[in-house]
Amino acid sequence: MATQQDELLQQVTASEYKYGFVADIEEELAPVGLNEEIIHYIWERKGEPEWMLEWRLRAFRHWKTMQEPRWAKVTYPPIDYQAIRYYAAPKKRQVQSLDEVDPEIRRIFEKLGIPLEEQKLLAGVAVDAVLDSASVATTFKEKLAELGIIFCSMSEAIQQHPDLVQRYLGSVVPYTDNFFAALNSAVFSDGSFVYVPPGVRCPMELSTYFRINAARTGQFERTLIIADEGSYVSYLEGCTAPIRDENQLHAAVVELIALDGAEIKYSTVQNWYPGDREGRGGIYNFVTKRGICLGKESKISWTQVETGSAITWKYPSVILKGDGSVGEFYSVAVTNNYQQADTGTKMIHIGRHTRSRIVSKGIAAGRSNNTYRGLVRVLRGADYARNYTQCDSLLIGHTCGAHTFPYIEVLNPTAITEHEATTSKIGDDMLFYCRQRGISEEDAVALIVNGYCREVLLHLPMEFAVEAQKLLAISLEGSVG
Amino acid sequence: MDNILIIRNLRVAVEGKEILHGVDLEVRRGEVHAIMGPNGSGKSTLAAVLAGREGYDILEGEVLYNGMNLLEMEPEERARAGLFLAFQYPVEIPGVTMATFLRTALNEIRKARGQEPLDPIAFLKIARERMSWVGIDPEFLQRGVNESFSGGEKKRNEIFQLLLLEPQLAILDETDSGLDIDALKVVASGVNRMRSPERSFVVITHYQRLLNYIVPDVVHVLYDGRIVRSGGKELALQLEERGYDWLRAEGEELVLPSIS
Ligand SMILES: Nc1ncnc2c1ncn2[C@@H]1O[C@H](COP(=O)(O)OP(=O)(O)OP(=O)(O)O)[C@@H](O)[C@H]1O
Ligand SMILES: [Mg+2]
Numbered sequence: 001m002a003t004q005q006d007e008l009l010q011q012v013t014a015s016e017y018k019y020g021f022v023a024d025i026e027e028e029l030a031p032v033g034l035n036e037e038i039i040h041y042i043w044e045r046k047g048e049p050e051w052m053l054e055w056r057l058r059a060f061r062h063w064k065t066m067q068e069p070r071w072a073k074v075t076y077p078p079i080d081y082q083a084i085r086y087y088a089a090p091k092k093r094q095v096q097s098l099d100e101v102d103p104e105i106r107r108i109f110e111k112l113g114i115p116l117e118e119q120k121l122l123a124g125v126a127v128d129a130v131l132d133s134a135s136v137a138t139t140f141k142e143k144l145a146e147l148g149i150i151f152c153s154m155s156e157a158i159q160q161h162p163d164l165v166q167r168y169l170g171s172v173v174p175y176t177d178n179f180f181a182a183l184n185s186a187v188f189s190d191g192s193f194v195y196v197p198p199g200v201r202c203p204m205e206l207s208t209y210f211r212i213n214a215a216r217t218g219q220f221e222r223t224l225i226i227a228d229e230g231s232y233v234s235y236l237e238g239c240t241a242p243i244r245d246e247n248q249l250h251a252a253v254v255e256l257i258a259l260d261g262a263e264i265k266y267s268t269v270q271n272w273y274p275g276d277r278e279g280r281g282g283i284y285n286f287v288t289k290r291g292i293c294l295g296k297e298s299k300i301s302w303t304q305v306e307t308g309s310a311i312t313w314k315y316p317s318v319i320l321k322g323d324g325s326v327g328e329f330y331s332v333a334v335t336n337n338y339q340q341a342d343t344g345t346k347m348i349h350i351g352r353h354t355r356s357r358i359v360s361k362g363i364a365a366g367r368s369n370n371t372y373r374g375l376v377r378v379l380r381g382a383d384y385a386r387n388y389t390q391c392d393s394l395l396i397g398h399t400c401g402a403h404t405f406p407y408i409e410v411l412n413p414t415a416i417t418e419h420e421a422t423t424s425k426i427g428d429d430m431l432f433y434c435r436q437r438g439i440s441e442e443d444a445v446a447l448i449v450n451g452y453c454r455e456v457l458l459h460l461p462m463e464f465a466v467e468a469q470k471l472l473a474i475s476l477e478g479s480v481g
Numbered sequence: 482m483d484n485i486l487i488i489r490n491l492r493v494a495v496e497g498k499e500i501l502h503g504v505d506l507e508v509r510r511g512e513v514h515a516i517m518g519p520n521g522s523g524k525s526t527l528a529a530v531l532a533g534r535e536g537y538d539i540l541e542g543e544v545l546y547n548g549m550n551l552l553e554m555e556p557e558e559r560a561r562a563g564l565f566l567a568f569q570y571p572v573e574i575p576g577v578t579m580a581t582f583l584r585t586a587l588n589e590i591r592k593a594r595g596q597e598p599l600d601p602i603a604f605l606k607i608a609r610e611r612m613s614w615v616g617i618d619p620e621f622l623q624r625g626v627n628e629s630f631s632g633g634e635k636k637r638n639e640i641f642q643l644l645l646l647e648p649q650l651a652i653l654d655e656t657d658s659g660l661d662i663d664a665l666k667v668v669a670s671g672v673n674r675m676r677s678p679e680r681s682f683v684v685i686t687h688y689q690r691l692l693n694y695i696v697p698d699v700v701h702v703l704y705d706g707r708i709v710r711s712g713g714k715e716l717a718l719q720l721e722e723r724g725y726d727w728l729r730a731e732g733e734e735l736v737l738p739s740i741s
Contacts, residue, residue: 428535433572433626435556436532436565437586437642438593447585451577451625 030087036060039186042087046155046189049162059175059185066179072342073371073403074311076284084249086187086220144202149233150195151206154222157193164195168226172255172292172319180251180286180313188222188253196231196262205461207236221252227262229295234265236464248273250309251286260295260322265303267460268316269468272308274475279338279367282310289316290346293325293354301328302345303459305468307475310339315373317346320354320382327356330456332468334449334475335368335400344374344391344405349382349415360391361453364400365476371403378415385415393423394452396445396476446473484545485510485650485681486531491542493523493530499540500526502706508650511678515692515717516685518703519725524685525569527703528654532566533559546650560586561593563649567639567656569685574626579638582626583608583645590646611644615671632659640671647675652683657691669694689721704728 030041039060043053068079144151150161157165175185196202227233237254250272256264266289275282285308291300302316318327329345347356356376364370376387393402408417426448434444450457450469457465486508493501500523508514518524530537531544533556544551546564554562574582580601588598599607609619615637627635636656643651653672657665672682672695684695692700692714700716701708702725709728710716 427572429572430574432532432534432556433568433574434582434586436560436568437582437646438557438560438589439582439585440557440589443585443589447577447582448574451574451581454576454578 032085033082056186059182063182068179072313074340074342147200148197154191154193172290173253173288181253181288184220184251184253188220191222194225196227196233198229200231202233205234205236219250223254226257227264229259230261232263236267238269249284254289256291258293258298258300261297263299265301268304270306270308274308274339275310277337284311285309287314292319293322296322297324298322299326303330306333307471312341314343319348321350323351324353329358330459331360332453332456334363335370337366339368342371344372346375349378349385352383354385356387358389362393364402365396367399369401373405375407378410378412380411382412383414387417389419391421395425483509487545489543492540494538508681512698513682515697515700516703522703523706528652561590565648565651567653569654571627571635573628575628577626580622615641616667633664640668650681654685689717692717
């Protein structure tokens with residue numbers, strides 16, 4: 001039986017990264033390294049107002065006093081922050097229509113199957129495509145504008161909506177929060193900004209595709225989403241990146257704010273380059289994602305499908321401040337070869353009758369390590385708070401590891417928390433049953449894994465659920481391709 | 482060539498222990514063969530080896546399926562070539578819907594037969610029809626494969642898959658055990674509906690009762706890893722009356738030839 005598993009693993013591990021290619025686009029590059037001059041350079045390049053320079057410098061000065069965190073169950077060589085380039089932008093930018101987009105960029109997007117195409121637009125997807133650090137195309141803006149919805153790049157928001165940005169930027173993830181958040185605050189280049197006015201239901205999924213395209217260019221995205229009273233928005237972030245030998249640092253920050261009765265649904269499909277089969281290369285993904293249910297009866301829901309990156313360090317969290325607010329976290333994390341993922345969530349119950357739900361599915365293959373780390377904290381005033389946590393691990397083969405670290409801190413006696421955890425293997429009997437019905441071993445693994453994750457995938461917007469399923473199959477697939 | 486299956490002197494060991502001590506069996510196209518025998522005599526082992534489960538050591542012998550060397554084929558190749566096993570203990574695959582699972586399976590098999598794949602709508606139509614033949618509610622298509630099915634539902638589900646995949650050789654491993662009398666009739670009528678000159682069955686059972694409904698052409702007794710006796714359907718009645726002990730002596734020296 002061990003040999004069968006090994007054979008399967010061989011095949012699974014033989015699959016090469018499908019989206020690995022390098023685009024040839026002229027770029028504008030900052031000098032390598034990080035100091036106050038570089039911060040000035042970024043600020044100047046972006047033509048930002050004075051207050052942003054102050055903001056960035058404050059973050060940078062604080063960052064210099066901080067230590068890189070080492071508590072996660074991941075290991076990697078020390079990162080030389082002075083060897084990283086902190087700014088790169090394609091030279092052509094801010095186009096009005098799709099036709100003006102650099103054909104080379106469009107070709108890449110097509111190869112990736114990214115929906116810059118008419119069909120996809122007709123399907124109701126507005127795309128804010130970020131290539132490296134600068135926005136190159138924004139679509140469907142007018143239609144959104146009619147409803148008063150602001151969906152633009154962070155750079156544009158800083159220029160056009162400074163009041164909103166000043167009020168909310170850093171309000172959920174302050175630069176003091178952690179090492180990578182401080183770094184991001186100092187050097188972030190771009191990202192997305194969304195504001196949905198009171199009572200408006202955003203009629204389409206908003207989506208952004210991030211890519212890393214320049215060697216030794218760190219990617220520091222900054223996203224801010226504000227859902228005003230009684231509004232609703234669903235946002236999808238998806239990533240693919242080309243093959244690189246050197247490790248690349250990615251330290252994004254995402255902040256969500258939901259006011260009274262508002263709902264934000266944030267979905268991620270993450271497929272950064274995971275490194276090769278020997279564990280060389282791949283993205284270091286150190287992300288800080290946090291939402292606050294500021295208003296009563298508000299709701300924030302994170303759904304993530306994480307298949308890429310050499311190292312993932314990511315805990316999308318919800319602060320449940322408003323009474324009766326709801327936080328959700330649905331996660332699938334797949335690791336293969338030498339990938340390491342330490343991911344989970346934090347649910348901080350502050351308001352009364354707040355509820356949270358955590359469903360995590362970790363799938364480990366190859367020599368990878370897959371860790372769930374979660375914190376449920378119920379503060380003193382959170383009467384009748386409720387949490388349900390379920391974290392399941394699936395092992396493929398016997399050279400990988402799955403770990404769970406659920407922390408629960410309850411300071412209110414009326415609160416109820418529930419925790420369930422399982423660890424399972426893809427059994428030979430399951431595989432044999434599938435094969436006896438004519439399904440190949442490889443397809444059977446994909447089928448079983450997709451079934452295992454179904455509960456989470458169901459929370460993704462329809463069209464992306466299909467994409468995510470393919471991605472799961474690709475990241476675990478064998479000899480095909 | 483009339484034989485769909487020829488087993489010659491098949492000796493099989495599991496974890497170093499010999500279970501099948503030289504099985505010979507020939508099944509002609511269109512025939513129904515019943516295999517009976519006491520617990521642990523090797524019936525499921527034989528079925529598993531035919532379907533290609535791993536973990537069995539073939540010590541000796543050969544198996545021809547439609548003239549092909551069956552033992553050299555991957556399990557999925559055997560399935561695509563029309564060999565079907567209704568499992569004694571069907572496994573649960575949580576979260577994988579019956580619809581997804583069976584459409585994938587059916588389309589693989591159709592591909593092997595040179596047929597076009599079925600789209601979801603065409604698939605649903607045929608699936609619903611076949612489910613009605615064995616009295617399974619169509620809503621089961623949206624449930625996980627065997628997930629939380631009752632024992633009887635699992636068995637019916639195996640027969641439903643048989644009806645859907647339309648194999649050339651179906652091996653039923655104790656599909657009748659644990660069924661109430663109504664379910665037994667449903668299962669039997671499903672099988673009878675599929676009987677044709679082109680399709681053969683190997684029905685493993687402990688109970689003569691099933692054979693009242695699925696009337697076999699030949700009955701074999703597998704005893705301690707050997708087929709010790711073969712006969713017509715009246716052999717099943719004899720076994721019901723007398724048990725297996727009277728065959729023990731025969732098991733040692735006397736092996737009757739198949740009457741087929
Ligand atoms: N994986 C295994 N490891 C060790 N022994 C095994 C294994 N599989 C089967 N056996 C043994 O082989 C013998 C035959 O088992 P098998 O399941 O084929 O019997 P059977 O005729 O189907 O019995 P039943 O009527 O109870 O279903 C039994 O003694 C069983 O314990
Ligand atoms: Mg058995």
